[in-house]
Amino acid sequence: MHPHHSPDCNCYEVDSQTKQKQLLIALLLVGGFAIVELTVGLSIHSLALLAESGHLVSDCLALLLALLATRITQSPPTWGWLGVNEVAIKENHSVETWAALINGLGLVVVALLIAWEAVSRLQIDAVEIASKPMLITAIVGLVVNGINISLLHQGSDHDLNLRGAFLHVVADALGAIGVIVAAIAITIWHWSWADGAISLVISGLIIVSAIPLINQSWKTLQAIAP
Numbered sequence: 001m002h003p004h005h006s007p008d009c010n011c012y013e014v015d016s017q018t019k020q021k022q023l024l025i026a027l028l029l030v031g032g033f034a035i036v037e038l039t040v041g042l043s044i045h046s047l048a049l050l051a052e053s054g055h056l057v058s059d060c061l062a063l064l065l066a067l068l069a070t071r072i073t074q075s076p077p078t079w080g081w082l083g084v085n086e087v088a089i090k091e092n093h094s095v096e097t098w099a100a101l102i103n104g105l106g107l108v109v110v111a112l113l114i115a116w117e118a119v120s121r122l123q124i125d126a127v128e129i130a131s132k133p134m135l136i137t138a139i140v141g142l143v144v145n146g147i148n149i150s151l152l153h154q155g156s157d158h159d160l161n162l163r164g165a166f167l168h169v170v171a172d173a174l175g176a177i178g179v180i181v182a183a184i185a186i187t188i189w190h191w192s193w194a195d196g197a198i199s200l201v202i203s204g205l206i207i208v209s210a211i212p213l214i215n216q217s218w219k220t221l222q223a224i225a226p
Helices: 016-044 047-072 082-122 131-153 160-189 193-224
Strands: none
Touching: 016 047, 016 131, 016 160, 047 082, 047 131, 047 160, 047 193, 082 160, 082 193, 131 160, 160 193
C-alpha cells in the first residue's frame, strides 16, 4: 500500500507498512549518529553535543516505541461483526495515542535533564572546547535530522504516533542548529559559556514542541475512553 490523500484534510494518510519503514530508517539514522555525537562530545568536552547525543538516545527509544505501536496495530482482528471491529479499531488507535503521549512526556524529561546540566555547567569555570570538531559534527547532525524530517513529515499532520516521532527529530534539528551557533561563538569570540547557554535554549525548544503533542494525545485518549 502507498500513502493516499484524505478528502477531509490537506494531508496524506500513511498506511502501516509505509509508516513502519519510515520509522525504521529514522531509528537507524538516529541511533548511528547518537554514537558519533557521544564520542565527539566526550572527546572535546562539549555539553551541547553530549546533550544532543542524550536527546538522540531518547529519540531512539521514542522511535522504537512508535514502531512497536505501529506494528501492534498493523493487523487489527476482525470477526465479521461491526461491533467487534469497532472495538478493535478503537483499541489500536488507543495504543498509538498512548505511544504519542509517552513520547511527549519523554521529550519533557529529556529537556529538564539537559537544562539541569546546562545550569550546572554555567556555574563552574569555563571548560576548553574544541569548536571545529563540534561544528563539523553539528553540521552532519543537521543533515541527518533534515533527512529524518523529510522522511517522517508525510502523514504526521493527522497521525499522533507519527507526529510524536516527527517532533523528536525536529527538536534534534533545532538542537543541531543551536550547537552550530555555539561552536561559531566559541570559535570567533571564545565564548565557552555559549555551550551551556545553547543547551538551555535547546531544552526550552524541546518543551515547547512537546506540550501540544501531550495535550492533544491526552484529549484523544479521553475522547476514546469507554
